Amino acid sequence: MNKGIDYYIETKEKNEKICTELKSEISQIGYLRLVDFIIGVVVSAYIYSLNQYVIFSIVAVIWIGVFIYLVKLHERAIERKNYAEALVTINKRGIERVQGGWNKFEDDGSEFIDEDHPYSGDLDIVGHSSLFQWINTTATYMGRLKLKDYLLNPLKDVSEIKRRQETVKELSQEVETRQKINAEAMLIRDKSKDPEELLQWAGTNDVQMDSIWIKLIVNGLTLAFFTIVFLLIFTELISYKYILAIIALNIVVLTAANKKLSGSLDTIHKYKDGIKIYERIIKIIEDKEFASQAVKDLKKGFYTDTGKKASEVIGELKTISDLIADRRNMGYIIVNLALLWDFRIASMLYKWKCQYGRYLKNWLEIIAEVEALASLSNISFENEEWCFPEVHEGVSLLKAQNLGHPLLGHRRVSNDFTIKDQGSVIFITGSNMSGKSTFLRTVGINLVMSYCGAPVCASSFSAAIMDVYTCMRVSDNLEKSISSFYAEILRIKKIVSASKQNSKIFFLLDEIFKGTNSIDRHQGATVLIKQLSRRGASGMVSTHDLELGELEKEMPKVANYHFQEHYDNGKLNFDYKLRKGISATRNAMHIIRLAGIEVE
Missing domain, CATH: 1.10.287 (Helix Hairpins)
Known part of the structure; x- marks a missing residue:
């Protein structure tokens, strides 16, 4: 098991x-x-x-x-x-x-879908039944954003990828620590709340609550209150009217300052549950000894310039937030009228912000980073047979053994696959439903995972650093009055433009120019492939246009592969195994008959 x-x-x-x-x-x-x-x-x-x-x-x-x-x-x-x-x-x-029940998870990252992204929509990176939905274990707002950034903006530096791989390897073995952090983060009430208001408060200046004048007024009124109470109880020098007068004066002072006081106090109260949990998560990370340099460097960020631990600093803010929460209690009214407690809490909060407010954003980002790394680590923990890829800057583009689609579970079929040189183009032919598009997505999603520092669904995998572009799922856009063919042209235009700026482009094209007639489709595809290959861009093209396979004879960097079907007692079957050469089989008429359409 x-x-x-x-x-x-x-x-x-x-x-x-x-x-x-x-x-x-x-x-x-x-x-x-x-x-x-x-x-x-x-x-x-x-x-x-x-x-x-x-x-x-x-x-x-x-x-x-x-x-x-x-x-x-x-x-x-x-x-x-x-x-x-x-x-x-x-x-x-x-x-x-x-x-395999992960595609029912509520959080699928659908709000991150971007039609203009180079590959996310075609490779199921975010959205329903996506890579994000499968691996996401983040529970904070910033953690979700960090994981999204990992997947949509992968690393391009080999040393950084290797550095993250080491971290993911280590965290994959620290499942108890990962679950402690995850469990604490899940306890935050309204855990998806954007901390922007809290961070904005921490990074801005407000009314100086520890000025000498405010101290004189607050301490003077407090002293006056207790002096009057003492005289009223133990002497007959004054009447109860004096206590009513000082209470009325305190009410006036508190009311006049309410707007300025409540802004900061209400902000901290709004995030009090989160502040408490942030302290606990930081403490877990601080107390854990890690071997990977990346996590060690992250932990170094959990200190102030004076060497004070982040957990201690956040603990002070938590204490203040607890005092602020007491403002909702009935007994607080008496304390506030006697001690002008709102001013005193605001003063504590102001001092904390002056000393430590500038650190808060960085500390929350470190928590988010650890959450995102933990999500990647789940892949390795749950799939021990998968490998960490070898990513390099060399010319050998891609070599994989037992390469499968990570999201298909027990339904996946693995293949060995190699693309040797920069500028290489692989044509994938085959009959309908034979697995062409799935294989393109298999290569693409594993490349993205490798650049994120995650393990990939293969027994061995090596790849050069490349920018991934796709043109696979295109459809009409009635709102923009764009046909599917023109939408495809716009996608391909981006690939061509990118190839002019950078030769390290890897493209995936599914049924190229399918929205036009066969002659134009063939001519357009031929021109495009020659142009991209000449500029050093590499990639894969699935097509029903078998004549495109003839380019292998005139272009040494073009190779043909195919999938095929077989029949058992008249029943159509696929093995989804990749083979060299051009497809020699067809099944369209058989599928048409299966649909109940009579073929004469």
Whole structure:
């Protein structure tokens, strides 16, 4: 059995048991809270009725203290249960990925679809049943964006690709660490929330909340409040009107400053769950020792200029955010009126931002980077037989053994394939449904994965650095009044333009110029292939135009391959194995008959 699925099943069952135990514990704590409250109120009321005020005070402090302790205990148990439930979800998804149910995952990255991208639409990089949907385990907003950038903007430097490969290899073995990070990230309420507002707050200047004048006003009014309260309780020098007056003055001051105070305070409150989780994730990464240099370099970013750890700094922000959250409590009103607490929290927040605000964006980007790397690492963990490709700057373009499509699971058929020289063009012919288009996508998606630093679906794979361009899925665009043929021309124009700027182009063309007549299609394809090859661009073309195969005789860098079908008792079958040469079989009429159309 697959090692990955063994781990997922074991971990899922273990955490399901933990969830069951914690649900029972949470229920028991809830009952204890209720019992403590009822007994505490009844006993306190009885003692108070006996005029035993000292004993009443002691009993009240005890049962209220126990109640608060049970509340905290209840909250921690709920957090542990939520964490265990997140791990159950993570491992369920791992099982589904291995078993082929990943195309039902809700997050498929459809919003990243870009019709103008050189290859993403044709190679199923984002969208339904895509590479993104299959491998994505990110749970933060920035993590999703980082993974999207990995897939749509792959690396072009060999050293950077090798560096990322080493990281992915290491993280693939650190499944427990990856799942800890993933589980914590999943606990963020509204986890898809864009942190832009938080980062904008961290990077901008606002009202200086620790100025000498603000300190004088806040401390002066606070001193006045407690002086009046003391005099009112212990002397007869003043009346209650003075306390009402100072409260009214504090209300005026708080109201006047409310707009300036609430902006920052509300922003931090909005992201308080995320801040707490960011601290935990950073702590996991800080405490873990990594061998790969790329992760070591990332971890170096988790320090301030003075050497303070990011987890400690975010922990301070979390503490402030907890104080801000208390503004929603009824008791906070009294504290705020007495101490002008809004000003004091705002001052703490201002000091934090002045010292550390400039680091926040980088720290969140490091978390996003680790999440994206963890997504790539799942590929290796779940597919041990796949290889990490050898990527180079040489002229040998592509060589693969047992190359298969990574998204097809148990349905995939693997092939050996080689493209030797720059400027080489491979024609793929074959009958309908024989596997031509799928093979083009197989080569393309594995090239993209190799440039991302991920393992590929092959037993061995080496490739030169090239820019991938495709023209495969083209259709009419009624909104832009563009026919499918013209849409294809526009796609090919981009490939031609790119080849003029860079000879290291790898193109994939499916049924080239299929929107026009056979004569124009043949002539246009011939001219295009000669031009691209002459400029050093390399690629693959699937076609039903068997005459294009004749270019092999006049162009040494052109080669023909084909897929073929066979019949068993009149039933059409395919083996999807790549063979050299031009296709010698046809099946269109057989398929037409299968559709119920009578052929005379």
